[in-house]
Amino acid sequence: MQNSKSKIQSFIVLMAVAFFLFAQYWGLFKSPPDQLMGHVQKLMYVHVPCAWNAFIAFFVVFISSFIYLIRKNPFWDRLAASAAEVGVVLTGLTLILGSIWGRPTWGVWWTWDARLTTTAILFFLYVGYLTMRSFVGDKDRRARLAAPLGVIIFLNVPIVYMSVRWWRTLHQVQSSPSTVDPNMVLSLRLNAFAILFVLILFIYHRYQIALLKDKQEEAL
Amino acid sequence: MMTGTIQGGYEFLVAGYALTWFVLGGYALSLYRRYRSIR
Numbered sequence: 068m069q070n071s072k073s074k075i076q077s078f079i080v081l082m083a084v085a086f087f088l089f090a091q092y093w094g095l096f097k098s099p100p101d102q103l104m105g106h107v108q109k110l111m112y113v114h115v116p117c118a119w120n121a122f123i124a125f126f127v128v129f130i131s132s133f134i135y136l137i138r139k140n141p142f143w144d145r146l147a148a149s150a151a152e153v154g155v156v157l158t159g160l161t162l163i164l165g166s167i168w169g170r171p172t173w174g175v176w177w178t179w180d181a182r183l184t185t186t187a188i189l190f191f192l193y194v195g196y197l198t199m200r201s202f203v204g205d206k207d208r209r210a211r212l213a214a215p216l217g218v219i220i221f222l223n224v225p226i227v228y229m230s231v232r233w234w235r236t237l238h239q240v241q242s243s244p245s246t247v248d249p250n251m252v253l254s255l256r257l258n259a260f261a262i263l264f265v266l267i268l269f270i271y272h273r274y275q276i277a278l279l280k281d282k283q284e285e286a287l
Numbered sequence: 288m289m290t291g292t293i294q295g296g297y298e299f300l301v302a303g304y305a306l307t308w309f310v311l312g313g314y315a316l317s318l319y320r321r322y323r324s325i326r
Binding site: 091105106107110117125159163229270 | 288291292293294295296297298302303304306307308310311314315318319321322325326
């Protein structure tokens with residue numbers, strides 16, 4: 068039974084990796100260059116899906132933390148912690164990819180633009196959330212402290228999303244299938260789903276680690 | 288010749304995609320190693 072479960076998990080991981088590689092290939096080689104940005108625009112197929120999926124991860128943190136506050140079930144705390152860690156990885160990647168994209172298009176690696184600044188704040192808020200968790204040894208106390216924080220810091224996510232409309236920014240407005248050229252929509256969607264599958268797998272496996280850790284702590 | 292389109296820039300494209308694979312692959316590896324060390 069355990070063996071067949073492990074085989075199914077391996078198969079799902081392989082499928083996700085194959086889909087990810089296919090989406091990356093499609094974005095790099097099958098999508099047309101942009102009229103103004105040329106081939107550099109293809110960075111959108113990694114930068115934007117990473118940002119979207121980081122938002123999804125932080126939404127999971129928000130919902131899980133909120134439910135934990137009501138139910139006090141450790142499942143929700145473990146899920147919040149797992150999603151926060153994966154969200155931090157994706158937000159860090161979004162920032163670095165944005166910097167790499169910004170250099171040839173804006174002429175700078177970094178500028179204190181509203182979108183960039185609010186995203187950097189988002190990154191450090193969740194790094195702070197994870198740091199706070201790592202400092203508290205007792206898991207019940209850790210969960211009680213982390214849950215309200217997981218709810219409150221989510222407030223920055225809509226600010227990041229709307230920053231390009233609320234302030235005059237160098238960053239373009241939100242990229243979505245409705246705002247990009249129809250020839251680029253398929254690549255954007257493929258990569259968004261590819262990174263969504265990666266996100267789900269990462270959260271699932273990070274959750275398994277948290278679960279094993281909790282079981283070990285209880286056994287001591 | 289100035290055409291209004293950014294010419295080249297392949298080094299940025301390669302750097303961006305390579306970094307994505309490196310970070311996601313590295314994180315996957317870290318999850319695997321942490322899982323193995325706990326089990």
